[in-house]
Amino acid sequence: MKFDTPATRNPIDQMRVVGKPIDRIDGPRKTTGTAPYAYERHDAAPNQAYGHVLGAGIAKGRIVSMDTAAAKAAPGVVAIVTTLDMPPLAKGQTNVALLFGGAEVHHYHQAIAVAVAETFEQARDAAAMIRVSYAPEPGRFDLAAAAKDAPLSSGDSEEGSGAPAEDRVGDFEAAFAAAPVRLDATYTTPDESHAAMEPHASIAAWEGEKVTIWTSNQMIAWGKRDLAKTLGIPAANVRLDSPFVGGGFGGKLFLRADAVMAALAARAAGRPVKVALTRPQVANNTTHRPATIQRIRVGAGRDGRITAIAHESTSGNLKDGKPETAVQQTKLLYAGANRLTSLRLAELDLPEGNAMRAPGEAPGLMALEIAMDEMAEKLGLDPVEFRVLNDTQVDPEHPERPFSQRQLVQCLRQGAERFGWNRRNARPGERREGNWLVGMGMAAGFRNNMLTKSAARVRLDREGVVTVETDMTDIGTGSYTIIAQTAAETMGLPIEKVVVRLGDSDFPASAGSGGQWGANNSTAGVFAACMKLREAVAQKLGFNSADAVFAEGEVRAGNRRAPLGQAAGEGGLVAEDLIEYGDLAKRYQQSTFAGHFVEVGVDAFTGETRVRRMLAVCAAGRILNPKSARSQVIGAMTMGVGAALTEELSVDKRLGFFVNHDLASYEVPVHADIPHQEVVFLDEADPISSPMKAKGVGELGLCGVGAAVANAIHNATGIRVRDYPITLDKLLDRLPPVA
Amino acid sequence: MQEGKEFQLSRRGLAIVTAAAAAATGGPPAAQAQTGAAASPPASAPAMEKVSLVVNGQRHALELDARTTLLDTLREHLHLTGSKKGCDHGQCGACTVMVDGRRIYSCLTLAVMHEGDEVTTIEGLGKPGDLHPMQAAFVKHDGYQCGYCTPGQICASVAMLAEIKAGVPSHVSADLTAAPQLTADEIRERMSGNICRCGAYSNIVEAITEVAGRQA
Numbered sequence: 026m027k028f029d030t031p032a033t034r035n036p037i038d039q040m041r042v043v044g045k046p047i048d049r050i051d052g053p054r055k056t057t058g059t060a061p062y063a064y065e066r067h068d069a070a071p072n073q074a075y076g077h078v079l080g081a082g083i084a085k086g087r088i089v090s091m092d093t094a095a096a097k098a099a100p101g102v103v104a105i106v107t108t109l110d111m112p113p114l115a116k117g118q119t120n121v122a123l124l125f126g127g128a129e130v131h132h133y134h135q136a137i138a139v140a141v142a143e144t145f146e147q148a149r150d151a152a153a154m155i156r157v158s159y160a161p162e163p164g165r166f167d168l169a170a171a172a173k174d175a176p177l178s179s180g181d182s183e184e185g186s187g188a189p190a191e192d193r194v195g196d197f198e199a200a201f202a203a204a205p206v207r208l209d210a211t212y213t214t215p216d217e218s219h220a221a222m223e224p225h226a227s228i229a230a231w232e233g234e235k236v237t238i239w240t241s242n243q244m245i246a247w248g249k250r251d252l253a254k255t256l257g258i259p260a261a262n263v264r265l266d267s268p269f270v271g272g273g274f275g276g277k278l279f280l281r282a283d284a285v286m287a288a289l290a291a292r293a294a295g296r297p298v299k300v301a302l303t304r305p306q307v308a309n310n311t312t313h314r315p316a317t318i319q320r321i322r323v324g325a326g327r328d329g330r331i332t333a334i335a336h337e338s339t340s341g342n343l344k345d346g347k348p349e350t351a352v353q354q355t356k357l358l359y360a361g362a363n364r365l366t367s368l369r370l371a372e373l374d375l376p377e378g379n380a381m382r383a384p385g386e387a388p389g390l391m392a393l394e395i396a397m398d399e400m401a402e403k404l405g406l407d408p409v410e411f412r413v414l415n416d417t418q419v420d421p422e423h424p425e426r427p428f429s430q431r432q433l434v435q436c437l438r439q440g441a442e443r444f445g446w447n448r449r450n451a452r453p454g455e456r457r458e459g460n461w462l463v464g465m466g467m468a469a470g471f472r473n474n475m476l477t478k479s480a481a482r483v484r485l486d487r488e489g490v491v492t493v494e495t496d497m498t499d500i501g502t503g504s505y506t507i508i509a510q511t512a513a514e515t516m517g518l519p520i521e522k523v524v525v526r527l528g529d530s531d532f533p534a535s536a537g538s539g540g541q542w543g544a545n546n547s548t549a550g551v552f553a554a555c556m557k558l559r560e561a562v563a564q565k566l567g568f569n570s571a572d573a574v575f576a577e578g579e580v581r582a583g584n585r586r587a588p589l590g591q592a593a594g595e596g597g598l599v600a601e602d603l604i605e606y607g608d609l610a611k612r613y614q615q616s617t618f619a620g621h622f623v624e625v626g627v628d629a630f631t632g633e634t635r636v637r638r639m640l641a642v643c644a645a646g647r648i649l650n651p652k653s654a655r656s657q658v659i660g661a662m663t664m665g666v667g668a669a670l671t672e673e674l675s676v677d678k679r680l681g682f683f684v685n686h687d688l689a690s691y692e693v694p695v696h697a698d699i700p701h702q703e704v705v706f707l708d709e710a711d712p713i714s715s716p717m718k719a720k721g722v723g724e725l726g727l728c729g730v731g732a733a734v735a736n737a738i739h740n741a742t743g744i745r746v747r748d749y750p751i752t753l754d755k756l757l758d759r760l761p762p763v764a
Numbered sequence: 765m766q767e768g769k770e771f772q773l774s775r776r777g778l779a780i781v782t783a784a785a786a787a788a789t790g791g792p793p794a795a796q797a798q799t800g801a802a803a804s805p806p807a808s809a810p811a812m813e814k815v816s817l818v819v820n821g822q823r824h825a826l827e828l829d830a831r832t833t834l835l836d837t838l839r840e841h842l843h844l845t846g847s848k849k850g851c852d853h854g855q856c857g858a859c860t861v862m863v864d865g866r867r868i869y870s871c872l873t874l875a876v877m878h879e880g881d882e883v884t885t886i887e888g889l890g891k892p893g894d895l896h897p898m899q900a901a902f903v904k905h906d907g908y909q910c911g912y913c914t915p916g917q918i919c920a921s922v923a924m925l926a927e928i929k930a931g932v933p934s935h936v937s938a939d940l941t942a943a944p945q946l947t948a949d950e951i952r953e954r955m956s957g958n959i960c961r962c963g964a965y966s967n968i969v970e971a972i973t974e975v976a977g978r979q980a
Contacts, residue, residue: 052903053895055911056918058846058886065845100809145840146831147810222850222858222912222961271848271912272961304851501909501962656906656964663963688855688959696955699965701948 026553029607032712036575037552037647042513042520043717046652050520051269051505060269063226063241063301069266070230070237070297074103076141076290077148078282079155080134080306084681085164085374088128088137092156096140099154101147104293106286107138107155117251119279121346122312122377124255125286130159131343132376133682134309136282139290141298164374166681168316171371172339178370180348180385188350188368188385194422195363197322200333204324208400212321212392212747214351215673216683217314218307218691219381223271225311226301229287236291237264238284243273244537245496249530251280256288267528270538273500274664275380278539281311308376308686313674315340315349315378319392324363329404329414331361336393341373349378350385354471354728355393357614360417374681380539382664383724386472387731391668391749394468394732399745407451408736409441409620412469420614429613429713432644433469433620436707440467440620440642443705454743454761461626462761463637464741470619470641470729474711474720475542476610479550480533480603483512483558487597489578489590491516491558492524497535497547499527501660502723503653504543510650511548511717515555516589517575533601541617541721544649549604549715558600562592604715613713617645617725621662621733627741629763632753634738636666640703641730646711646720658726659702665730667694673750813876819844820888828875835859835870838885846886846915850959857958860916860923861885867923869957886915889922897978898922901971909962917958921972924954925979946976 037043054060067073081088093105113127123129125136140151165171181187201207227240236256242248245265253260265284270277283300290298302310317340324333336355340348352366381387401411413434420426441447449465450456456463481495493512499505509523516523526532536546562580563570572582579586592598609615624638641658648654671692674683685691704726710718731749739745744759811830816823819842826841835852838844838861847870850858854872861870862884870883890896898918901907908914928950933940936953944950951972952965960968 048903049906051911052906052908053892053899055908055914056886056895056899056902057890057892058844058915059892060911061845062848062912064849065839067843067845144810144829144832145836146829150831220961222856222910222959223848224850270910272910274961301849304853304855501911503909652906656909656962656967659966660909660963663965664961687853688851689853693959693961694963694965695957695959696952696965696969699952699963701969702966 026556026602026604027607028604028715029609032716032718035716036515037717039514042510043649044647045650047506047510047520047650049503049506049653050509051499062223062269062271063228063239063267064299066228066239069228069239073228073297073299074141074143074294075145075148076139076286076298076300077152078136078286078300078302078306079138079140079152080310081130081137082157083130083159083161084133084166086130086159086161088130089158089160091138096151096154099147099151101143102140102151103143104141104290105138105151105155106289106293114255114285115257117254117280119247119251121343121379124282125289132309132374134306136286136310139286139300141290141294164681166373166375166676166678168318168341168371168373171341171373172318172369175339175369175371178348178368180350180368188353188356188366191367192356192422193365197333197335197363197365200363201322201324201335204332205327206325206403208323208396208403210321210396210399210747212319212395214317214388214391214749216316216676217381217668217672218674219274219276220688220691220693221272221274221276224302224304224307225277225281225283227284227287228297228299229291230297231291234258235262236288237266238288239266240284241270241277242267243270243277243498243500243539245498245528245530246534246537248280248284252284252288255280255285265530267498270498270500273538274382275384275539276311278380304688305686308674308683308691312377312379314381314384314388315342317349317351317388319351321392321396323396323400325400325404329406329411331359331415333363334359334361335365337367339369339371340378341371341375342378344372346378349388351389351392353385354389356422357420357616358469358471359415360421364422375676382661383472383727386728390468390471390729391731394729395735395747398736398739408467409437409446412437426612426614429615430709430711431616431618432707432709433618436618436620436642436644437469439705440622440640444622444640446622449740453740460629462629462741463624463626464737464739465622465624466733466736466740467620467622468729468733468736470621470725472541472617472725472728474615474617474714475540476606476715477536477542477546478603478605479536479546480601481535481551481554482533482599482601483554485558485562485589485593485598487590487593489518489588490522490524491518492526493551494526494532495535495547495550496530496532497527497543498538500538502538502543502657503650504547506653507544507548507649508551511551512555515552516558518578522578533603541724544721545715545717545719546604548649548719549717552716553602553604554600557602558598561598561600562589565592565598609713615714617720617722619643619725619729621729623733623737625734625737625741627738627756629760632756632760634670634751636698636734637700639700641726642705642707643722643725644707644709645722645725646709646714647718648706649717649719651706654706654722655704657723658704661723661726662702662730663694663699665727666698666734668749669731669734670750815876815879817875817878817881817883819883820885830874830876832875833871834873834875834878837875838870844885844887848912848915850913857920858913858916860919860958862919862923865926867920886919889918898975901975905967905971907968907971908964913958913960917960917968920955920958925976927954948973
């Protein structure tokens with residue numbers, strides 16, 4: 026199905042199943058521990074051995090030698106594979122860091138060996154017995170130092186946030202110089218870790234030249250393609266299966282060492298091997314969100330209208346890596362005739378920086394939305410009113426491109442109303458409750474809506490059950506449920522009559538889970554396949570498909586009716602199709618919007634920040650399932666609290682690695698850090714997005730939250746912190762005197 | 765010099781303690797342990813230990829590498845994979861199970877330390893089609909997303925409510941001797957050993973509150 030004109034009325038508009046807050050259909054399995062994750066597929070292949078990965082103990086240099094004698098002689102050891110056994114493997118299309126092979130070490134905890142043994146304990150022990158002799162070389166680990174001469178670099182995260190190296194509209198410098206009210210400030214965001222609860226894990230089994238990988242991966246088709254490339258085998262010989270993913274957040278978008286090591290280990294051992302990265306390996310062996318240094322300049326007239334805006338970001342990465350596209354939203358969020366955005370990239374020898382939930386916008390808005398708060402303060406305007414004043418309904422760089430829908434102002438207005446924003450004291454540091462300095466902050470949320478093709482296969486059986494097969498993944502997002510809702514709606518079935526099978530590369534290739542594009546595109550692909558199935562059913566039963574109504578498990582036209590299953594016959598009826606897009610994304614800017622509101626208390630004595638209330642009002646097209654969509658947003662808001670207050674991978678600038686590589690020292694929010702959260706979805710349906718008229722929400726929920734927390738802290742204390750995370754040491758010496 | 769002396773002393777002290785411990789537990793003799801420490805150890809078969817566990821009401825007689833954690837025993841030997849390995853360090857709570865009714869991190873304890881113990885895992889609470897009230901409440905309130913921390917959250921929730929009922933105070937209890945109250949703050953504090961990176965906390969607290977209200 027080609028989607029190249031705005032959607033008209035279609036079966037999804039019935040909203041009989043779609044749009045309902047249905048409990049997740051995979052819930053009973055997840056809550057009983059019977060949903061199988063990658064490392065748990067005891068049933069998948071017999072006689073599995075255990076692989077344990079050894080990571081490099083230096084950040085940069087060469088391996089001189091590896092002594093594996095003791096490891097090979099250790100009890101239970103089946104095989105030892107080292108990086109010196111083979112030349113550097115080819116890199117997958119989406120990989121920056123080398124995953125295995127050769128003597129060169131490019132980053133700390135790069136995989137350099139795998140020990141395979143009968144038991145986990147034996148494999149772990151054997152890996153520790155491998156003696157490695159290194160010739161270390163000095164590396165570049167300090168972003169601030171490297172930023173000074175970092176060159177311009179364009180960026181695209183593979184997750185949708187693209188930006189040219191430098192983009193200019195009008196004459197920024199002249200307009201900024203002439204502006205009566207100006208802000209010029211620099212903000213920093215740290216390296217962050219996805220820290221999904223399930224560490225990267227894979228089981229590999231070879232049958233002749235073919236390998237099957239039971240793994241944990243967000244993008245099955247990318248993983249299949251890149252594992253084939255890395256191993257130098259045809260893609261047809263690779264199968265990936267990932268029905269349950271224990272969290273991804275971008276950390277499992279790409280082929281990673283667990284899958285490669287499992288495949289190599291299984292080949293060497295001559296039997297299936299299972300490999301999981303240890304928790305301490307996750308931060309340095311895999312990818313992370315790169316740190317940024319962002320300079321923002323805003324010039325406005327005394328009336329509060331922005332006349333000049335510039336956002337320039339510098340980040341670091343390994344050679345051939347990409348910049349964090351933190352300026353992306355600034356190109357689209359606010360009006361202003363004179364504009365400048367630029368990206369600079371410093372080459373560093375830290376582990377690979379890559380997409381983490383809302384790459385670009387998440388760290389970009391952490392900076393931009395503090396800057397907007399600062400400008401509002403300079404102008405003496407309410408922060409909500411300042412944003413409303415600078416709203417735009419067209420792409421500010423290309424005014425001929427309207428937004429398909431843009432209800433940012435409504436999000437902000439409704440959020441302010443519901444949150445009691447009018448009770449906020451505009452003068453900071455004035456509200457005191459016992460030991461607590463209390464403040465409110467807000468920020469705009471913005472994230473683009475990406476369109477990408479997605480395929481599915483649907484099969485009808487004689488019982489009237491429809492089975493959907495697509496390689497789409499459910500990483501906690503609710504894909505199983507919204508896909509079942511889509512098929513049920515389109516085929517006129519109750520949701521109990523739909524079976525959803527996901528995550529297998531033998532199924533048609535879907536959009537996958539990334540860039541908050543999963544829900545809209547994968548359900549649109551399922552819708553396309555179901556529409557094809559409806560045609561086939563109508564034809565089989567002798568109905569004119571234009572008049573046929575699909576409802577309550579029946580096909581009806583005029584006074585004729587037939588049960589759906591009747592069309593299936595013995596062999597069943599199968600249809601496969603994909604959604605693909607025309608140029609609507611070029612003609613219209615498609616984005617999602619939010620207003621984030623936060624109230625914090627800051628301890629007047631210790632500077633400890635506690636989040637007391639949170640609200641998000643979102644405008645993101647049709648909401649396919651308000652229950653799972655709300656969960657996406659509260660989860661993202663939680664991640665935003667972590668980004669604002671605690672999360673930072675600490676760089677050892679001498680030895681070049683992330684020191685706090687575990688869940689005790691990389692501090693993500695826990696229960697005690699998160700209050701009750703409110704989420705409101707504006708009633709929308711965007712016919713320009715897809716036949717589903719939906720968009721994404723999973724990343725929108727994070728975008729802006731960090732700045733809303735920062736702005737609330739400023740309102741509470743009068744202290745402006747521009748370097749995340751806002752830990753108490755950054756407040757302590759500037760807190761107001763304690764009366 | 766002083767430092768070296770102390771070190772030697774502590775090494776001798778350690779040898780004495782090791783010998784005593786070995787004698788008490790019937791482990792390898794101290795002499796062998798000392799030889800092992802002096803040179804690079806020869807490859808020797810792992811120390812195997814017999815242990816008997818009652819898991820979800822079913823007795824299992826096992827012979828395990830003594831290094832096997834309770835978590836790996838459940839996941840790798842009994843194929844009860846509902847208990848999850850998120851960190852293997854006692855930092856995330858995904859491996860939470862109940863041993864003799866109390867919640868513990870099963871990654872931080874060896875199976876051989878639990879001879880005869882009654883272990884309840886998520887599989888022992890309920891099954892699809894026959895959910896425990898806490899499992900049903902998690903589904904109703906969407907108290908999970910990816911599902912990986914969920915079994916640990918549910919086991920911790922069930923045991924945590926029992927702790928409140930038993931009068932065990934927490935860091936946020938105003939009065940250590942009074943019966944703890946079933947407030948959101950108490951639940952959040954007591955559940956903070958179970959990380960959910962998907963951020964379902966707000967919903968989890970609602971699920972627990974509903975079950976607690978029904979029990980009270």
